[in-house]
Amino acid sequence: MAEPLIVPTQKSATRKRREAKGKERERAREQVAAASGSAPGPSKPKPKPEPTESWDCIPIARSEVSSVPPVWSKDGRFYFTAAGTSVFVHSSAGPDFERLSTLSSTDPNGHRKAINALLVHPTNALQIITASDDGTVKVWDWVEGRLVRTIVAAEKGHVKQICLGDLNGVWWIYANLSTVKSKSGKRSNTDPTNLSHKVVRIPLAGQAKDEDPASLVHQFGKLRAPPSAIFLSPRSNYLVALAGTKAYVYRLPKDEGLDGVWKPKCVKFVSDEIFTCGAFAPDRRSRSGAEQEEWFATGDAKGVIRLWHGIGAAFRQLDAGAGQAQQNDNEKRLPTTSLHWHAHAVAAIAFTSAGAQILSVGEESVLVQWHLASGKREYIPRLGGRPILSVAVRPGARGVEEEFWMGFADGAMMRVGAASGAVSAVGASVRLDPLRPTSKRAYPLAVHPASKALVVPSSHPSTLQFIDPLESRVLFDLEVAPSNRVSRRDEKQLEPVAVEMVAFSAVLDGRSEWMATVEGRPADEAEGGGLVKTLKFWRWNGDRYVISTQYPRPHGTEDLTALAFGATGSEPFAITTAVGGTVKLWHVRQAKKSEQGKASSKKPVVAELYWSLRSTFGYRSLPVHAAGFSPDGSLVVLVHGQVITLWDAATNVFVRALEAPLDARKLAFAGPEGRYIVAAASTGVAVWDVLSCELVATLPTQAADMLVGLHSGILAARAVPPKGAGQAKTEVTIMAPNGSGARTITLAVLISALADLPSTAVHLVGIAQSGEIYRFGELQKASAPTKRTITADAPRRATSIWQEMFGRGAFLDELAPPPEKEEGAVTALQRAAAGRPEAVFEGASHTLPPMGMLFDAFMDELLAPRAEEAVEGMEVDEEEAITLETSVAPDAVRSVTDREVEELEVSFCQLKMGAKPKPKPLPKVGKKPNGLPNGNAHRAVSTPVNKAKSKSMPTTPDTPELVDGKRSKKRKAPRHSEL
Structure with a gap:
């Protein structure tokens, strides 16, 4: 059988020519390589350049949670707090309590682990x-x-707690150390079973011998469990270290020097529960002046506070039986006084300055004051809804009451006046949710359009806080879902109602009138399971947002996926979508109600605005992953995965369906006036032109965990997890709508959510997975906090004895002008965002409207309206003689000279010492005739009776009177300075 004849086609001939050209190019490369002396080889593609550009992440809010209580400087003008590896120096002047400096955060020799x-x-x-x-x-x-x-x-260990004490004129640092066992092998130093615990002393001013740091550390005690506290008695007689269920009480020697070997006697007091905190009572004396016995108090894991007395008796018993038992194995159970209220562990305790009360705090967010004399207690509840980690007493001073300061689990701090009981926050710092790192809920992030304030949840997820991103301060809080912030009953944490979505309407007349929120929680079995969602609409009242309308379960038990505002003309619209594919449009309606609540034509009518459902629709029962309005409000865009649908916002008419080359989950509008629709998946970005509905660009390899539409293009970001010993980071890619001109920027923080701040350049805000908030971009105003100078040696202006008696206001040099009334924070931000109204005249004159049309609006923006003062008229009857009572302005207080003050001090001292001033001589008065002849002294004299009725009128020395139509004043008594 003959073989078939294969005729070469045109395509096979073209392929052969291409292969021949490729071989010729390869020979040319080998010849060039041989001439240059390099080894021949196939050509390799150029490696993709790594991104070199990076942005600095400026923190807006960081987690500053710490169980270390604050401490104050000697003069009380400054206080110090610790969080993480940093120490913060604050001013004690309220109400801002300004942060002045930070220690250890930038020092290369600072702490590497938590303080x-x-x-x-x-x-x-x-x-x-x-x-x-x-x-x-x-x-x-x-x-x-x-x-x-x-x-x-400890080179391979941890310093858990320290205290300071003076012994024989030498200051010592007493510390609880946890070190790695010598025979531990390869086990980690964080393994609790691999650590040994001990009590050491370190001289505060000592120097290491032969550059050996271990020569300064002297051990004199060993602990059987991880330590929880260490504290010294006021007279430096006893040192107490709490570890597990035992309190190790050491009696410090009084005859040992700096280099002496300590062998202090120890008594172990045993409890039934694990100790969590403790403190010694202040040194007190009896009425006769005798010193009272020192004692201490402890708190345990079951919420019980115990008062430990009889320390001296325990050591006397130990001294009496020293030959019968070893000193280090003496365990005692003393009779104690128990105080129990806390349902959870006692986090911290503190004594007041006088020692009459004990303060205790814990997870209940309640400050408990225990009166030791009467045994009664007082409560200051609802201090924030988060567990209290620390408590400290700020000593009172002249004119300043004693205060109780508490640190919370969200990094906030509050203070309570000891005498007044007034509760106030310390500063206006941003508060973060401590449960945020372990929660998988959606974290809302929005920007208030009118004021450019950042809107994020507060420490409690049911509350929103409006933050100034440039100054990192809270403008105000808004409780979206009122909740009873109670502590847990069991080990499981309570899951409160959380705000999941926030949206604002467009700016109209300088304000965003409407705000919409979605809050939710998992439903229990009695509610049928699923999710309980609530849609709320809020209206701006000039100061803050107030609730207008709310709809429980707007989409049944389904989860909501989108919430957005749009506008068609002057009427705002809102859209909500659910996982099941249901889309709902909401609009504003107006109801007329009288002031008495019933509509009537005779009663005044008040217009009330509320939101109602306008329409419900969907597209082929496809789920909706994202939705939004076009910038002009005419189109509704829905993302169904591989299909993007466009709808008319006014009529709900279906416009067009766009086929997506990827499974889209995110939506954004980019370009001038939002001309381009951008849809993105976890990997892949697609762009359409709204005018032509054509696909402009497809980027299948572009990762987009986060998507932001910019005026100049598209911003896509992806989180890069750490590899090996590397650090987690975020890569941000900015490109044009057609995908050209892409540039990649690296962030040193792992970001999980992004938002765009309105500005002329790229300015972004991001939330890390730990809940911390950062800002970054091309526009970074106030990129670093301004460095403030601390003058600790500035002289304090003490009050004199005369200022204590008469007040500072009695002296002109102490008077200060009254502070001006501060403008609302949000109003000030809105005014700054409004720009310059006079910029309208910078354009060409032929393009401007008539001046008559611009004048009123221009003057209203440029000049603030002045409040009209009402002038009340007074009717006067001219036929009656009247007396006008006018208020006379008080005389200005004159300046007091030093000579006068010295004279007053001398006279005051003489008066106090009992010196009697010499009496002034009485003036001699001559005899006056009484008008009676001699010898008629006993004649009765008749007093003439005044026929006019006498009226008792109060005399006003400085009140002017009208006499014959003219005003006259009574003469004042001359002043001492005028004599």
């Missing part, structure tokens, strides 16, 4: 002492902001 203790240096008021989990104790000069000294207490 566990913070104390003020006992001999140098300008220094503070910190202890950390990195095993070091550091001394800082907080005025100059520099590190003074580092003491290595």
Whole structure:
């Protein structure tokens, strides 16, 4: 059988020519390589350049949660707090309590792990002492902001707690250390079973011998469990270390020197529960002046506070039976006084300055005051809804009451006046939800269009906080879902109602009139399961948003996927979508009601606006993943995955369906006036032109975990998890709508949500997975906080004895002008965002409207309206003689000279010492005739009776009177200075 004849086609001939050309190019490359001396080889594609551009992430809000209580400087003008590896210096002047500086965050020799203790240096008021989990104790000069000294207490361990004490004229640092066991093998130093715990002492001013840091650390006690507290008695007689269920009480020797070997006696007090905190009572004396016995109080994991008395008796018993048992194995159970109210563990306790009360806090968010004399207690509840981690007492001063300061689990701090009981916040810092890192709920992030304020949830997820992103301060809070913020009953955390979505209407007349929120929670079995969602509409009343309309379960038990505002003319619209594919449009309606609640033509009518459902529709029962209005409000765009549908917003008429080359989940509008529709999936971005409905660009390899539409193009971001020992980061790609001109920027923080701040350049706000908020971009105003100078040695203006008696207002040099009334924060931001109204005249004259049309609007924007003052008239009857009572302005207080003050002090001292001033001589009065002849002294004299009725009128010395139509004043008594 003959073989078939294969005729070469035109395509096969073209392929052969291409292969021949490729071989010729390869030979040319080999010849060039041989001539240059390099080894021949096939050509390799150029590697993709790594992104080199990066943006600095400026923190707006960071987690500053710490169980370390604040401490104050010696003069009380500053206070210090610790969070993470940093120490913050604040001003004690309220209400802002401004942060002045930060220690250790930028110092290369600072702490590498969290700070566990913070104390003020006992001999140098300008220094503070910190202890950390990195095993070091550091001394800082907080005025100059520099590190003074580092003491290595444990190279492979942690310094858990420290306290300071004076013994025989030498200051010591007493510390609880947790170190790695010597025979631990390869186990980690964070394994609790791999750590040994001990009590050590370190000289505060000592120097290491032969540069060996271990020579300064002297151990004198061993603990059987992880330590929870260490504290010293006021007279430095006893040292108490709490660990597990035992309180190790050491009696410190009084005859040991600096280099002496300590062998303090120890008594272990045993409890039934694990200790969590403790403190010694202040030193008190009896009425006769005798010293009272020292005692301490502890808190445990079951919420019980115990008062431990009889320490001296326990050591006397130990001394009496020293030969019968070893000193280190003496466990005692003393009779104690129990105080129980807390349902959970006692987080911290503190004594008041006088020692008459004990303050205790815990997870219940309640401050409990225990009166030791009467045994009664008082409560200050509902201090924020979050667990309280620390409590401290700010000592009172002249003119300043004692205060109780508490630190919360969301990083906030509050204070309570000891005498007044007034509760107020310390500063206006941004509060973060402590449960945010472990929650999988949606985290809403929005920008208020009128004021450019950032809107995020507060420490409680049912409350929104409006934040100034440039100054990192809270403008005001808005409680969206009123909730009873109680502590948990069981080990499981309570899941409160949380705000999941926030949207604002467009700016109209300088304000965003409407706000919409969606809040939700999982439904229980009695409610039929599913999700409980509530849609609320809020209206701006000039100061804040107030509730207007609410709809429980607007889409049944389905989860909501989108919430957005749009506008058709002057009427706003809102859209909500659900997972099941249901789309609902809402609009504003007006109801007429009388002031009495019933409509009537005779009664005044008040117009009331409310929101109602306008229409419900869907597209082929496809789920809706994202939705939004076009910038002009004429189109509704729905994302169904591989299909994008366009609808007429006014009539709900279906316009067109766009086929997407990817499974889209996100939606944005980009370009000038939002001309381009951008849809994105986790990998892939597609762009359409709204005018032609044609696909402009497809980027199948572009990752887009987050999508933001810009005026100049598209911004897509993706989170890059850490690889090996590397650090997690975020890569941001900015490109034109057609995908050209792409550039990649690296962020050193792992971002999970993005929002665009209105500005002339790219200015973004991002939320990290830990809940911390950052801002970054091309426009970074106030990129670093301004450095403030701390003058700790500024003289304090003490009040004199005369100022205590008469007040500072009695002296002109102490008078200060009254502070001006501050403008509302949101109103000020709105005025700043309004721009310059006079810029309208910078354009060409032939393009402007007539001046008559611009004048009124221009003057209203440029000049603030002045409030009209009502002038009340007074009717006067001219035929009656009347007396006008007018208020006379008080005389200005004159300046008091130093000579006069000295004379007053001398006279006051003489009066106090009992010196009697000499009596002034009485003037001699001559005899006056009484008008009677001699010898008629006993004649009765008749008094003439005045026929006019006498009226008792109060005399006003400075009140002018009308006499014959003229005003006259009574003469005043001459002043002492006029004589």
